[in-house]
Amino acid sequence: MKAYLIRRTLNLIPTLLLVSLIVFAVVRILPGDPVYTLAAVEDGNEIDQVLYDRLVKEYGLDKPIAQQYAEWLFGVLKGDWGSSLFNRMPTFDQITDRLGFTLQLSILAWVSSILIGVPLGIVAALKRNKVPDVAATTFAMAGVALPNFWLGLLLIIVFGVWLGWVPVGGYTPFNVSPFGYIQTMILPTLTLGTALAATLQRQTRSAMLEVLNEDYVRTARSKGLQPRTVVWRHALKNALIPVVTVSSLQLGTLMGGTVITESVFALPGIGRFIVDSIIEQDYNNFQMGMLVITLGVLIANFVADLIYGFLDPRIRFR
Numbered sequence: 001m002k003a004y005l006i007r008r009t010l011n012l013i014p015t016l017l018l019v020s021l022i023v024f025a026v027v028r029i030l031p032g033d034p035v036y037t038l039a040a041v042e043d044g045n046e047i048d049q050v051l052y053d054r055l056v057k058e059y060g061l062d063k064p065i066a067q068q069y070a071e072w073l074f075g076v077l078k079g080d081w082g083s084s085l086f087n088r089m090p091t092f093d094q095i096t097d098r099l100g101f102t103l104q105l106s107i108l109a110w111v112s113s114i115l116i117g118v119p120l121g122i123v124a125a126l127k128r129n130k131v132p133d134v135a136a137t138t139f140a141m142a143g144v145a146l147p148n149f150w151l152g153l154l155l156i157i158v159f160g161v162w163l164g165w166v167p168v169g170g171y172t173p174f175n176v177s178p179f180g181y182i183q184t185m186i187l188p189t190l191t192l193g194t195a196l197a198a199t200l201q202r203q204t205r206s207a208m209l210e211v212l213n214e215d216y217v218r219t220a221r222s223k224g225l226q227p228r229t230v231v232w233r234h235a236l237k238n239a240l241i242p243v244v245t246v247s248s249l250q251l252g253t254l255m256g257g258t259v260i261t262e263s264v265f266a267l268p269g270i271g272r273f274i275v276d277s278i279i280e281q282d283y284n285n286f287q288m289g290m291l292v293i294t295l296g297v298l299i300a301n302f303v304a305d306l307i308y309g310f311l312d313p314r315i316r317f318r
Helices: 002-029 034-039 049-058 065-077 091-126 131-145 148-162 178-212 215-222 227-264 270-280 283-311
Strands: none
Touching: 002 065, 002 283, 034 049, 065 283, 091 131, 091 178, 091 227, 091 270, 091 283, 131 178, 148 178, 148 227, 178 227, 215 227, 227 270, 227 283, 270 283
């Protein structure tokens, strides 16, 4: 087990390096010049050439791109995340200020997807081809088909504009107002969690149907055990293995999924931070934001592998 943990940890390094290289190259291929914006005079049609040249040299943009990448990467490895091109604030401070919110939103959406999707999948499997199964399957199809941005806008219109139950955007910290926190987080949580719950419902239903037909389940039933005992003690634990796989992967991708949701609801997370960095072409902020998102996905996958061994003792890491 120890050797497996070390090996998996080392496997994170080449993935992060490849992602950093791709992001670094792509952000510089995009049209536009952020330094031009910084050096523009009041009318925006001309630039201060002296200021422009100074800024290009200051940020090292006059060097070959390979040298720029190497210097940036070595700086990151030494703990120097650089600063924003525009507000000059340290990138590390900006990301840590927003990371907590994105983690909150991701975990809330993940938990809500489990609380909704897994019970619906179990009910659908136990009531196969009956009304509960049809209703749960319809929910799953709708949840998978609806884009996050469209669902978010729909929820804002219905519950924020028409009914006025929640604010249409913004964020209230929990320590300021617990009720305000719930109001500002419930719609983004549902927006992110609905698609995940739909996927978990389908996966749980499929896994439960397969397990319920296994010999050991039929044997448990033939011994006269209560149906609830058969489902919860014998069938569900084994059926949860593929569900954990999907759910753990979703926890990682949730951080990436917050990009659109945070922008729709005007929330102060990493997703919106990345979008703003793309719009402004703030190279350093965008690069570090993407690396943090990638690291979150990799860690979630790593945790998923560890959970397998807990759910199924037959799985051994050698």
